[in-house]
Amino acid sequence: ALPGLVAPFGGAWLRGGGHLRVAALLAALARQGKAEGWLREETFTWEHVVSDGTSVTYAPGGLRARHVVCCQGAAALACPHFAWLPLTPNQGAVLDVAVPGLSTAQVLNRGAYVVPGVVPGQFRVGATYRWPPFAPEPGDADQRELAGRLAGVTALPFEVLSEQRGVRPAVRDRRPLLGRHPALPWLSLFGGFGSKGVSLAPRLALLLADYLDNRCELWPDVNLARYYKLYPAS
Ligand SMILES: Cc1cc2nc3c(=O)[nH]c(=O)nc-3n(C[C@H](O)[C@H](O)[C@H](O)COP(=O)(O)OP(=O)(O)OC[C@H]3O[C@@H](n4cnc5c(N)ncnc54)[C@H](O)[C@@H]3O)c2cc1C
Incomplete structure (x- = not known):
């Protein structure tokens, strides 16, 4: 028996389990991103995004990009472009x-x-x-x-x-929301991870990056296209 454990009926032991120190990992990645120049820590404002149809500029810092990916967690609810999704x-x-x-x-x-x-x-x-x-x-x-x-x-x-x-x-059908906005081809969402973001985000980030680079299709279970019918303009 393990010291201190109440287990009158025993239990099951999963081999190969573990846990992640999320705060330490995110802090280390942020340090690396700032040192290598691919991360700026600031509040992103959707009103500063300007698109000419094919590419996008973000006024603060004069950034130019082919894609903008919204990965704001639950704050995506306040993103003016994704408020129609069943995110709670x-x-x-x-x-x-x-x-x-x-x-x-x-x-x-x-x-x-x-x-x-x-x-x-x-x-x-x-x-x-x-x-x-x-x-x-x-x-x-x-x-x-x-x-x-x-x-x-x-x-x-x-x-x-x-x-x-x-x-x-959280999402109504308890599946993540990945993929392109129905009307703005430069805009994507990476979110809806509910209670599983830590375990799902690394693999799904790779999937979305490959998809935006035209190297694969999105998996239907996580593709936000399953909710396109909720988009008001459609
Ligand atoms: C109590 C609790 C326990 C959990 N336990 C687990 C677990 O054991 N395993 C697991 O897999 N998941 C767990 N989760 C779920 C996991 O934390 C989420 O699924 C995950 O954090 C979602 O990741 P995200 O990157 O989409 O959003 P977030 O982690 O919320 O990250 C979004 C980031 O965007 C930033 N942001 C938002 N708007 C802006 C803006 N305008 N400008 C700049 N930055 C902005 C926010 O500050 C935040 O840092 C738990 C969640 C909770 C609350």
């Missing part, structure tokens, strides 16, 4: 907790996931799902829910250190 924000919370004595040899998952943190003895516990309307101020409902679920995984005492929140870009 879904709010989620995770807790960082200290559980002295709980095994760090694995990610635990039963009712909640419990992922070993960078600091020994600390774990991330997730996650909640909330649909709009969201409470204006974070209450303690998420904390109570996650602490209750953690208590089902371990009988050890734990301390809640902090709570983090995020918004998932």
Whole structure:
């Protein structure tokens, strides 16, 4: 038995599993992008995009491009060109907790996931799902829910250190939204990842890049063309 684990009926062990330190990866990629000159960190404003039909200019910095890809997460809801898609924000919370004595040899998952943190003895516990309307101020409902679920995984005492929140870009049919805008050939979307962006985005980014370079077709399951009928002009 694993130290600290409540598992009266045993469990299943998945070999080859793991977890990604997303914040550290994104920070490292941003450093690389800025050093190599392919990333500028600033707020993008759609009103500054001007197209002559084949290519596009973005006034700040005088950028010229063949493609613009909207990858704003749930903020794509506010993009003037994609408001017609069935994208809904879904709010989620995770807790960082200290559980002295709980095994760090694995990610635990039963009712909640419990992922070993960078600091020994600390774990991330997730996650909640909330649909709009969201409470204006974070209450303690998420904390109570996650602490209750953690208590089902371990009988050890734990301390809640902090709570983090995020918004998932959820889609009606729970599939990502990739591909071209129905009327603006220079514009594409890379989004709708819901609760699976970390696992899906790397492979699907490659797919969209190959598609925009005319090297492949988009997979129908993720192609936003399945919603073209919702586009008001069609
Ligand atoms: C609590 C929680 C737990 C999760 N757990 C998992 C998990 O275990 N595994 C998994 O695969 N997924 C998980 N997800 C889902 C995952 O986080 C999302 O699917 C993913 O973040 C979506 O990626 P994205 O790049 O489309 O959007 P985002 O990650 O939201 O990134 C969009 C970025 O665009 C920026 N942006 C928006 N508008 C502008 C603008 N105008 N100018 C400049 N920048 C702009 C935003 O600031 C943001 O940095 C979880 C989500 C939550 C909330």
